[in-house]
Amino acid sequence: xxTSTTFSPCEISRGGVGDTPSLLTMIRQPMIRKLQNIRPRSxxxxxxxxxxxxxxxxxxxFSVLSPHFLTLKNFQTILRNMPELGxxxxxxxxxxxxxxxxxxxxxxxxxxxxxxxxxMLQGDxxxxxxxIGPITGGILGxxxxxxxxxxxxxxxxxxxxxxxxxxxxxxxxVGARWLSGLPRTFDPLVKTFVLGIPIPFIFFLLITMSLEFxxxxxxxxxxxxxxxxxxYSARLAGVRTRRVTVGAYALLGVLVGIAAFLYxxxxxxxxxxxxxxxxxxxxxxxxxxxxxxxxxxxxxxGCVIGVFFIRLLQNGLVLLGIPSIWDYLVLGxxxxxxxxSDLLYKRRRT
Amino acid sequence: xxxISKAFGGVIALRDVDFRLFEGEVVGLVGDNGAGKSTLxxxxxxxxxxxxxxxxxxxxxxxxxxxxxxxxxxIATVYQxxxxxxxxxxxxxxxxxxxxxxxxxxxxxxxKRRMRQRAGELLKQLLIELKSLDVPVSKLSGGxxxxxxxxxxxxxxxxxxCMDEPTASMAVxxxxxxxDFVRRLRxxxxxxxxxxxNLEHVFRVVDRLVVLRHGRVVGEGYVEDLDKDTVVKLITGxxxxxxxxxxxxxxxxxxxxxxRNGSKKVxx
Amino acid sequence: xxxxxxxxxxxxxxxxxxxxxxxxxxxxxxxxxxLIGIPYFNAMEAGGKAAxxxxxxxxxxxxxxxxxxxxxxxxxxxxxxxGVDAIAIAVLDETSICPAMERAAAAGxxxxxxxxxAPNCPARRLFVCQALNEDLARAIIDGIAIRLSPxxxxxxxxxxxxxxxxxxxxxxxxxxxxxxxYVNAKFPGLKIVARRYAGGTAAEAYRQAxxxxxxxxxxxxxxxxxxxxxxxxxxxxxxxxxxxxxIYTGYGSPLTARDYIHSGAMTFSVLWDPWxxxxxxxxxxxxxAQGVALDQIPVEIxxxxxxxxxxxxxxxxxxxxxxxxxxxxxxxxxxxxVDKYDF
Numbered sequence: 001x002x003t004s005t006t007f008s009p010c011e012i013s014r015g016g017v018g019d020t021p022s023l024l025t026m027i028r029q030p031m032i033r034k035l036q037n038i039r040p041r042s043x044x045x046x047x048x049x050x051x052x053x054x055x056x057x058x059x060x061x062f063s064v065l066s067p068h069f070l071t072l073k074n075f076q077t078i079l080r081n082m083p084e085l086g087x088x089x090x091x092x093x094x095x096x097x098x099x100x101x102x103x104x105x106x107x108x109x110x111x112x113x114x115x116x117x118x119x120m121l122q123g124d125x126x127x128x129x130x131x132i133g134p135i136t137g138g139i140l141g142x143x144x145x146x147x148x149x150x151x152x153x154x155x156x157x158x159x160x161x162x163x164x165x166x167x168x169x170x171x172x173x174v175g176a177r178w179l180s181g182l183p184r185t186f187d188p189l190v191k192t193f194v195l196g197i198p199i200p201f202i203f204f205l206l207i208t209m210s211l212e213f214x215x216x217x218x219x220x221x222x223x224x225x226x227x228x229x230x231x232y233s234a235r236l237a238g239v240r241t242r243r244v245t246v247g248a249y250a251l252l253g254v255l256v257g258i259a260a261f262l263y264x265x266x267x268x269x270x271x272x273x274x275x276x277x278x279x280x281x282x283x284x285x286x287x288x289x290x291x292x293x294x295x296x297x298x299x300x301x302g303c304v305i306g307v308f309f310i311r312l313l314q315n316g317l318v319l320l321g322i323p324s325i326w327d328y329l330v331l332g333x334x335x336x337x338x339x340x341s342d343l344l345y346k347r348r349r350t
Numbered sequence: 351x352x353x354i355s356k357a358f359g360g361v362i363a364l365r366d367v368d369f370r371l372f373e374g375e376v377v378g379l380v381g382d383n384g385a386g387k388s389t390l391x392x393x394x395x396x397x398x399x400x401x402x403x404x405x406x407x408x409x410x411x412x413x414x415x416x417x418x419x420x421x422x423x424x425i426a427t428v429y430q431x432x433x434x435x436x437x438x439x440x441x442x443x444x445x446x447x448x449x450x451x452x453x454x455x456x457x458x459x460x461x462k463r464r465m466r467q468r469a470g471e472l473l474k475q476l477l478i479e480l481k482s483l484d485v486p487v488s489k490l491s492g493g494x495x496x497x498x499x500x501x502x503x504x505x506x507x508x509x510x511x512c513m514d515e516p517t518a519s520m521a522v523x524x525x526x527x528x529x530d531f532v533r534r535l536r537x538x539x540x541x542x543x544x545x546x547x548n549l550e551h552v553f554r555v556v557d558r559l560v561v562l563r564h565g566r567v568v569g570e571g572y573v574e575d576l577d578k579d580t581v582v583k584l585i586t587g588x589x590x591x592x593x594x595x596x597x598x599x600x601x602x603x604x605x606x607x608x609x610r611n612g613s614k615k616v617x618x
Numbered sequence: 619x620x621x622x623x624x625x626x627x628x629x630x631x632x633x634x635x636x637x638x639x640x641x642x643x644x645x646x647x648x649x650x651x652x653l654i655g656i657p658y659f660n661a662m663e664a665g666g667k668a669a670x671x672x673x674x675x676x677x678x679x680x681x682x683x684x685x686x687x688x689x690x691x692x693x694x695x696x697x698x699x700x701g702v703d704a705i706a707i708a709v710l711d712e713t714s715i716c717p718a719m720e721r722a723a724a725a726g727x728x729x730x731x732x733x734x735x736a737p738n739c740p741a742r743r744l745f746v747c748q749a750l751n752e753d754l755a756r757a758i759i760d761g762i763a764i765r766l767s768p769x770x771x772x773x774x775x776x777x778x779x780x781x782x783x784x785x786x787x788x789x790x791x792x793x794x795x796x797x798x799x800y801v802n803a804k805f806p807g808l809k810i811v812a813r814r815y816a817g818g819t820a821a822e823a824y825r826q827a828x829x830x831x832x833x834x835x836x837x838x839x840x841x842x843x844x845x846x847x848x849x850x851x852x853x854x855x856x857x858x859x860x861x862x863x864x865i866y867t868g869y870g871s872p873l874t875a876r877d878y879i880h881s882g883a884m885t886f887s888v889l890w891d892p893w894x895x896x897x898x899x900x901x902x903x904x905x906x907a908q909g910v911a912l913d914q915i916p917v918e919i920x921x922x923x924x925x926x927x928x929x930x931x932x933x934x935x936x937x938x939x940x941x942x943x944x945x946x947x948x949x950x951x952x953x954x955x956v957d958k959y960d961f
Binding site for chain 2: 223229232297
C-alpha cells in the first residue's frame with residue numbers, strides 16, 4: 001500500500017515578483033507616489049503562476065492514472081533527480097538574462113566531473129575533491145565569459161566551440177576509459193535525507209535562495225538585467241558590462257562545478273558522454289521558469305519550478321508506462337512551446 | 351577639448367574639433383544630421399575614445415576609457431538614445447550603474463527605499479508625473495522616458511551635463527519644463543551642453559552656440575550676436591565660417607573644458 | 619564423418635602452416651578497431667599481440683581516435699599501400715569500407731572482419747564473431763529465469779524492464795528484440811514491461827531506473843542494455859534499497875560492472891572476452907595468409923586454437939552458412955570471475 005503522504009508543490013512560493021505591465025497614462029497631478037501601492041504582477045510572475053497551475057493539473061492527472069505517483073517515495077525520487085540540472089539551470093538563467101547562452105555547460109560539467117573523480121581515485125582528502133569541482137567550473141566559465149565580453153563574439157558561437165573543446169579535453173583526460181566504481185566518499189552527503197528531503201536538494205535550494213538574494217538585493221542583479229536589455233545602454237549608464245558578463249559566466253561555471261561534484265558523488269562514475277544533453281534541458285528549465293530567451297528578464301527561483309516541472313513530467317511518463325521514445329518528443333515539444341510562448345508574449349506586449 | 355578627431359572605419363566623424371565649456375554656461379551644439387554632434391558628446395562622456403586630441407578639465411589632461419571614468423570627473427550625459435533598459439522599472443533605470451547601497455554584513459545591498467524616495471524627488475524637480483515607479487520604462491511615453499534619462503544624469507550630481515536632443519520626443523508642456531530646468535542648472539553653476547534640432551529651443555536656453563558641419567566647427571558665437579537665419583546658413587553650408595568670439599576664448603591658452611578664470615571672463 | 623574428415627584436413631594444414639612459417643618469411647596481420655584507447659579494444663590489442671608472439675606474426679594495430687568511418691577508410695587504404703598479408707577491421711560503415719575491401723582483395727591482400735561485420739560485402743572473406751546475438755539475448759533471459767525459478771526455468775514468473783541507450787543504436791535494439799522474442803516463445807510467466815532509452819549518461823539511466831522501480835514495485839529483473847546504462851542502473855538499485863531483491867543484469871564490461879557486482883547490486887553481466895577475440899582474429903588472419911582457406915570448408919566444425927584452450931567460455935567454431943568464425947558462447951561475468959578481466 002502506498003503511503004498517503006502528499007506533497008504540494010503548488011505551495012512553492014511565487015518567486016521573482018518584480019514589476020509589471022499595466023496601462024499607464026500620464027496624469028497631470030503632482031502625485032507620484034499615490035498609486036505606488038498597486039504593484040501588479042510581473043510577466044515573469046505571471047508565467048510562474050500559470051506554470052504552477054499546469055504543475056497542479058499534471059499532479060492531479062498523474063495521481064488519477066498511476067497509484068504509485070502520489071507517494072512520498074516517488075516525490076523523494078523526483079527531488080533526488082533535481083539538484084544537478086537545477087544548478088545548471090539557475091546558472092544558465094543568469095547567463096540568459098544577460099542575453100547570453102552557454103551550450104558548453106554540460107561539457108564543462110564533464111571536465112569538472114573527471115577532475116573530481118580523479119582526485120577521489122588518488123585518495124585526496126574529501127574537501128579537496130569537493131572543491132576541485134567549482135574551481136574547475138569557475139575557470140572554464142571565466143574563459144567563456146572573457147571571450148564573450150572582451151572579444152565580442154556571439155555567446156552561442158563561443159560556447160558551441162567551447163563545447164567541442166571541453167569534450168575533446170574529456171577524451172584526453174579519460175582516454176575513453178571511464179572512471180568507474182569510485183570510492184563512496186560522499187555517500188553520507190549525497191545519500192542522506194533530512195526530514196525526508198534529500199540533502200543535495202536542500203543544498204541546491206540553499207544555493208538558489210542565496211543567488212535569488214544576490215540577484216534581487218544587490219546591484220549585480222540590476223546590472224545583469226540591464227545588460228540583457230541592451231548591453232550598449234547599460235554601458236552608457238555606467239555599468240561595467242564586461243566585468244558583469246564575465247561574472248555571470250563564471251558564476252554559471254561554479255554552479256556547473258558544484259553540479260559535477262554532486263554528480264560524481266551520486267553516481268561514482270564518469271562516462272565519456274557524461275551529462276550530454278543537459279545544457280538544453282537546463283535552458284528549457286530556465287525558459288519554463290520564466291527566463292526570457294531574449295534576455296533582460298527572468299527569475300532565479302523560477303528555475304526550481306522549471307526543473308521540477310521537467311522532472312515531474314519525465315517521472316509521469318515512466319509511471320504511466322508511455323513508450324520511452326515519447327520522452328524525446330515531449331521534452332523537445334516542451335522546449336519549443338516554452339520558447340515560442342516567450343517570443344509570442346513579447347510580440348503581444350510590444 | 352582640443353583638436354579632437356574621430357573616424358569610424360573610413361568615415362571621418364570629427365576633424366580637429368576644439369570645444370570649450372565653462373561653469374554656469376549653457377552651450378548649444380547644433381548641426382545637421384551626421385555633423386558629429388553626438389560623436390563629440392560621446393567622446394566627452396567616455397563612450398568613444400578619440401583617435402586624436404586631448405581632453406582637459408581644469409587644466410589637467412584626462413583620459414576617459416568608459417562612461418564611468420567620465421562620470422568620476424563630474425560629466426553626466428543624457429544620450430539621444432536615452433540608454434534605458436526597457437524591461438526595467440523607473441527606479442532601476444534612474445539608478446542603474448550608480449545604485450544607492452547600504453552595507454549589510456559587508457555586502458552591498460540595494461537601498462531600495464532611499465532610491466525610491468530620491469527618484470520621487472528627482473521626478474518632482476522635473477515635474478514629471480508617473481502613475482507608478484514600478485512600471486517598465488517601455489510602457490512610458492517618449493517624454494517620460496526622456497525625463498527618466500535626465501533624472502539619471504541629475505542623480506549623478508555632475509558639474510557638466512550633456513543633453514543630446516533632450517526635447518526630441520516631448521510634448522510642448524514637457525519641453526518647456528526641460529528648458530526651465532536647464533536654466534535652473536545654469537543658476538546652480540553647472541555647465542550644460544545642449545544639442546537640439548529645434549533652434550527655437552536652442553535660442554531660448556543657451557548662452558553660446560557652436561555649429562558643426564561635416565565634423566568641423568564652422569561657427570561659434572554668443573546668442574546675442576547670432577540670429578536663426580545665420581545659424582541655419584552655417585548648418586547648411588551657405589555660410590562657410592563665422593567666428594564671433596574674442597580671440598582669448600577661441601584660442602584659449604589652456605584649452606580647458608572647465609576653467610574658472612575663463613568663465614569669469616566670458617560671463618556677462 | 620564428413621566433419622571429422624574436414625577437421626583432420628584442417629589439422630594437417632595448420633601443422634603445415636606452423637612449419638611453413640618457420641621456413642619462410644614473416645606474415646603480417648593488421649587489425650583496425652573502431653576506436654583506439656578504450657579498454658575494450660585495448661584488450662583486443664593485447665590478445666592480438668599474444669597471438670602474434672606465439673605464431674611469429676607481425677601484428678599491426680591502427681585505428682581512429684574518434685569513432686570515424688572516413689578515418690577508418692583512410693587507415694585501411696594506407697595499409698593496402700603498405701602491403702600487409704591479411705587485414706581485419708571492426709566495421710563502422712559497411713558501404714564505405716566495402717569498395718576498399720575489394721581493392722585490398724585485388725591487390726592480393728586478405729580482407730576480413732572482426733568484432734563488427736560487413737555481411738553484404740563479397741570481398742570480405744569471413745567474420746570473426748565474438749558471440750551470436752541470439753546467444754547474447756538468451757544468456758540474459760536464461761540467467762534471469764534460472765534465478766527466479768531454479769527448479770524449472772521455463773516456469774519463471776516476473777516482470778522485466780530494459781534500460782537501453784540511444785534509441786538509434788541498432789545492436790541494442792536487436793538484442794532487445796531478440797530477448798523479447800525469446801521470452802515470448804519460451805517463458806509464458808515472464809513479461810517485458812518497459813523498454814526505456816536513457817541516451818548515453820549514467821544520470822539518465824539512474825533517473826529512468828528509479829522511476830521504473832516506482833512504476834513497477836514488483837519488478838523482478840532490470841536489464842541495463844549498454845555499458846553506459848550499467849553504473850546508473852546499479853546506483854539506482856542501491857539507492858532504492860533493492861540490492862539482492864531484484865535481479866540486475868546487462869551487457870556491462872567487467873570494469874564498469876565490477877563495483878556493482880561486488881556490492882551485490884548487480885547479479886551478473888553478459889559479454890564476451892575481447893582478449894580472446896583479438897587473439898582469434900590474429901590467428902585467423904595468420905591462417906588465411908598462409909593459404910589455409912578456412913572459408914572454403916563447407917561444414918560446421920570446431921576449431922582448436924593453440925593458446926586459447928585455457929580461456930573459459932571459448933569454443934571456437936566455423937559456421938559456413940554465415941561465413942563466421944565464432945569465438946564461443948557469451949561470457950557470463952559474476953562475483954567469481956569479475957576480477958579476472960580488465961576491459
